[in-house]
Amino acid sequence: MTHLRRYWLESLAVVVVAGSVARSFTVEADVVQGDVQRIMYVHVPSAWLAFLAFVVTMIGSVAWLRTRNRRWDRLAASSAEIGVVFTGLAILAGMIWARPVWGQFWTWEPRLVTTALLFFVYLGYLALRRAVIDPVQRAQRAAIMGIVAAVQIPIVYYSVDWWRSLHQASSRNSIDTPLRITLLLGVLAFTFVYAAILRRRLELARLEEELEVKRFEASPDVAGAGITAPSLARALQRD
Amino acid sequence: MIDLVGAQVDNAWWYVAVAYTIILGGMVAFIAWLGLRTRRVRRELDQLS
Numbered sequence: 001m002t003h004l005r006r007y008w009l010e011s012l013a014v015v016v017v018a019g020s021v022a023r024s025f026t027v028e029a030d031v032v033q034g035d036v037q038r039i040m041y042v043h044v045p046s047a048w049l050a051f052l053a054f055v056v057t058m059i060g061s062v063a064w065l066r067t068r069n070r071r072w073d074r075l076a077a078s079s080a081e082i083g084v085v086f087t088g089l090a091i092l093a094g095m096i097w098a099r100p101v102w103g104q105f106w107t108w109e110p111r112l113v114t115t116a117l118l119f120f121v122y123l124g125y126l127a128l129r130r131a132v133i134d135p136v137q138r139a140q141r142a143a144i145m146g147i148v149a150a151v152q153i154p155i156v157y158y159s160v161d162w163w164r165s166l167h168q169a170s171s172r173n174s175i176d177t178p179l180r181i182t183l184l185l186g187v188l189a190f191t192f193v194y195a196a197i198l199r200r201r202l203e204l205a206r207l208e209e210e211l212e213v214k215r216f217e218a219s220p221d222v223a224g225a226g227i228t229a230p231s232l233a234r235a236l237q238r239d
Numbered sequence: 240m241i242d243l244v245g246a247q248v249d250n251a252w253w254y255v256a257v258a259y260t261i262i263l264g265g266m267v268a269f270i271a272w273l274g275l276r277t278r279r280v281r282r283e284l285d286q287l288s
Contacts, residue, residue, distance in 0.1 A: 021259070035251035039258040046262055082269075089265045096258040100248040193266065200273050207280045214287040 009199060013192035020045075020182075020189035027182045039097040041182055045190035046090035047115075052194055053083030054122065054153055061146030064139055070209065073139040076146050078201035080125050082194060087119045102166060110159040111167035118152045125149060135212070 004011060024041035060076030063069070094112075095105040106112065125145050132138035160169045175183070248254070 017263075021263070034248060036248050036254050038255045042259055042262040085265065085269050089262050092261045092265075093258040096254050096261065100251065100254050197270060197273070200270070200277070204273060204277045204280065207277065207284065211280050211284055211287070214284060218287055 009192070010196045013189070013196040016185075016189040016192050020185045023182050023185055027178055030179065033101060036097060036100050039093055041186045043090055043093040043097060044183060045186040046086045046093060048187050049190040049194045050083045050087040050090060050118075051153055051157065052191065053079045053086065053198075054118075054150060056198075057083065057122075057125075057146045058150035061143035064143045065147075070135075070139070073143070074202055074205040074209065076142065077126075077129055078198055078205050080122055080146065082197055082201060084119065084122045084126060086190075087115065087122065091115060091119065107166055109165040109167055110163040111156070111165070114152065114156045114159045118149075118156050121149045121152060135209075 020041070024038055027038075029035050030037035056079040057076045060072045060074075060079060064072035064076060091112075094115075098107070099105050125142060128145055129138055129142050132141060160167050
């Protein structure tokens, strides 16, 4: 019972994902694409989760620049990592769908190219965070990149409308109700998954920060300490 | 015309199974990786305190 109380969000996410998967396997097949269309019920929610994660990164970045509160930086970093993972998964699932429908795994069309760019830019965001030692500078640079990178989100989303190409246009208003309900259930399930993973990732970010400070305190004479110490001390004053 | 190619896929369920395995498996692997990282950081913190 204690475990259930502690992991209520994770439990809820598992139940909704199980329901969503069961529904996506049993709902009627698409009349045009057949069963292969069922891939959409995980591909689209993964992409939705990635967008949501990157928007949260942008919000966290703006909030950090305004308040300098480390919690916002942790939120931005944690959410970006989740977004990168699910962008990668959405791309892979899309490639599996594309093979039978388009006849090839990959093609250089606008939606695919902009999504790949989105993936690599946020991968760069994570790399930037690892490259800067000073925690305040790291948060500042990452916040700027987190805001600039968010420009890509509407570009990826509307790429299917702006440049009509191979990727099908948004099907939000053109699919039958049973299929739409299944898709929305998937989106809901992945939203719970995002919330559950974010909670765990934020806890990890807090612990990593604590470890960073403890490591510094344990060996203050290492190279770079002269630069890191003032910022760490400054950063510790805010939480 | 492109969509009609999809309707002719005989082994559609195989593709569906692969895609679901990638997404759900990737999700589980990511959560497990987070768990491992958290455990490692906690252990290091215990050693330092």
